[in-house]
Amino acid sequence: MKLLGEKGVERLLSVVAFSAISALGLIAVFIFIEGLPFLFKYGIKDFLLSSDWRPDAGKFGIYPMIAASFWVMLGAMLIGAPLGIAGAIFLAEFVPKTVMNIIKPAIELLAAIPSVIYGFIGVVVLAPVIRDLFGGPGLSLLAGAIILGIMIMPTVISISIDSLLAVPVSFREGSLALGATKWQTVHMLTTKAAKSGIVASIILGMGRAIGETMAVIMVTGNSVMIPHSPLESVRTLTANIALEMSYAIGMHREALFATGVVLFIVIIILNSIASVAIRKKVIVK
Amino acid sequence: MRIPPKYTQIAAITILGAATVFTVAILIFILVFVLEKGLPILSLNFLFTSPADMGRSGGIFPILIGTVLLPLLAIIVAAPLGIATSVYLVEFTNESRITRLIRFGTDCLAGVPSIIFGLFGFIFFVTILGMGWSIMSGGLSLAFMILPTIIRTSEEAIRAVPKAYREVSFSLGASRWQTVRKVVIPNALPGVVTGVVLGIGRSIEETAVVIFTAGSSLLIPTSVFDSTRTMAVHFYILAREGLSMENAYGTAAALIIAVLIVNLTAYFMMHRFIAKRN
Numbered sequence: 004m005k006l007l008g009e010k011g012v013e014r015l016l017s018v019v020a021f022s023a024i025s026a027l028g029l030i031a032v033f034i035f036i037e038g039l040p041f042l043f044k045y046g047i048k049d050f051l052l053s054s055d056w057r058p059d060a061g062k063f064g065i066y067p068m069i070a071a072s073f074w075v076m077l078g079a080m081l082i083g084a085p086l087g088i089a090g091a092i093f094l095a096e097f098v099p100k101t102v103m104n105i106i107k108p109a110i111e112l113l114a115a116i117p118s119v120i121y122g123f124i125g126v127v128v129l130a131p132v133i134r135d136l137f138g139g140p141g142l143s144l145l146a147g148a149i150i151l152g153i154m155i156m157p158t159v160i161s162i163s164i165d166s167l168l169a170v171p172v173s174f175r176e177g178s179l180a181l182g183a184t185k186w187q188t189v190h191m192l193t194t195k196a197a198k199s200g201i202v203a204s205i206i207l208g209m210g211r212a213i214g215e216t217m218a219v220i221m222v223t224g225n226s227v228m229i230p231h232s233p234l235e236s237v238r239t240l241t242a243n244i245a246l247e248m249s250y251a252i253g254m255h256r257e258a259l260f261a262t263g264v265v266l267f268i269v270i271i272i273l274n275s276i277a278s279v280a281i282r283k284k285v286i287v288k
Numbered sequence: 289m290r291i292p293p294k295y296t297q298i299a300a301i302t303i304l305g306a307a308t309v310f311t312v313a314i315l316i317f318i319l320v321f322v323l324e325k326g327l328p329i330l331s332l333n334f335l336f337t338s339p340a341d342m343g344r345s346g347g348i349f350p351i352l353i354g355t356v357l358l359p360l361l362a363i364i365v366a367a368p369l370g371i372a373t374s375v376y377l378v379e380f381t382n383e384s385r386i387t388r389l390i391r392f393g394t395d396c397l398a399g400v401p402s403i404i405f406g407l408f409g410f411i412f413f414v415t416i417l418g419m420g421w422s423i424m425s426g427g428l429s430l431a432f433m434i435l436p437t438i439i440r441t442s443e444e445a446i447r448a449v450p451k452a453y454r455e456v457s458f459s460l461g462a463s464r465w466q467t468v469r470k471v472v473i474p475n476a477l478p479g480v481v482t483g484v485v486l487g488i489g490r491s492i493e494e495t496a497v498v499i500f501t502a503g504s505s506l507l508i509p510t511s512v513f514d515s516t517r518t519m520a521v522h523f524y525i526l527a528r529e530g531l532s533m534e535n536a537y538g539t540a541a542a543l544i545i546a547v548l549i550v551n552l553t554a555y556f557m558m559h560r561f562i563a564k565r566n
Contacts, residue, residue, distance in 0.1 A: 015372075017380065021390065022370075022372075023369075023394040024393030024397075027400070029408070030405070033411050034404065089304045089307035090308040093304035093305055093307065106308070108555050109312060113315050116493070116547065117523075119524045120540060122524075123527050124318055124322075126527070183293075184294065186300040210399045214399070214400070214401025214403065216402060221528065241403045245496060267404055270396075270401060274395055277399075
């Protein structure tokens, strides 16, 4: 480093600092190179809105997968977001700091459990329960939604807690001094002040739910069809890529990369919204 | 009828508390379930013998090696890049359009689904660069994936070093880079290492990226251009193809224990780091 000198080090670092954004760019470029030509050749409308997915017959309509990804994500949010936000409020507002400092990392550990283990638990524990209680194959949209709901909870809890704790203590003291109960303070004031952070946590959770692959492959059953009930077997966009990539060639492979393009765009949009929401929080602070 | 605030408060706390307990209960259930079934199978013999008959019998020794090598390579590549990025962001620039762009890129990269990293690694490293399904392709793809984790964690750690330390160093005539090297980095080190450890954890947990880029060979790798599989991949293949439930549970237990060790290490390091700061 001595050889480089002070200016040299600074210049080197300023180049290396672009590593993450270059990585993102590189990924985008290569996914798009492989996927975009297909989109224009086959027609974006036919690709996104047709329900006919028969790669051997040259038919590549991903609408059933889009619907499946959407419903699984929505179900996961209906389960994971309320539980996650409730947990975050409880831990940030109603328990002593020491308790929170034990339980928060424990919940964050949920995020570290490999997705294949979640998928496996879904197959051997959850699917039989769903089959016995509601009928159907068990491996279903519902099973996917529940497992994903659990998987996104740590994301929602962790970011929501941070944004709740970022609300100045003086806000709370003011409300309590006016005679409000702790709960009134929480739901009329603290959660409102932390709103953008909580919203960001939900959006990031949505991103995780749409992007998750291995757990979803294991528990949703993977039939290519538009779901009419939560008990049906479905295949998501991510599952479709992972299941067929190993043997896909030619147009079929291009179609899978085009599916990757669609996923990539959706995720970047969600992340952009979340990062705007989080920045808002910082300004308030 | 208006319910007195005292009662709504009690009701709210009960519901919120129940949600929290439920969440923690799920965590405990998963850990207990996997360890209860897997621990009896897990033995030194299981860890240090090679699998036989596609993993139906035997142990997981080559898989253990793959599980060490892939994250190791990922860290060797991603740690210097990630730490340098965070040093630059905190020490060498002020908030500007460029730092915002770098942060936005980092956040987006963190949100990119693993299947996309897998697709990219497959087309770029495996196919275009001709590395094939190998430890090299897998490690580099994983490096892309864990870069944001390392950048964010070490940025926080470096930012947490008190301003006064830097001022003292500058007043003694040290340059910016000397200050970073001799004062900032040593003080931020536990936090920076935490980021690296978390990156190792994410690499161990990952399945989709590894299947697409490192393949799933069961042989002991002899070079970085050999295919290999990690415990997560091995577990997935055993469970999905129903090859051996017993060995699947054994592998799952080993995987969970590895993940626990890595994450608890990260947690305690961060904890000590924060305690020292305060």
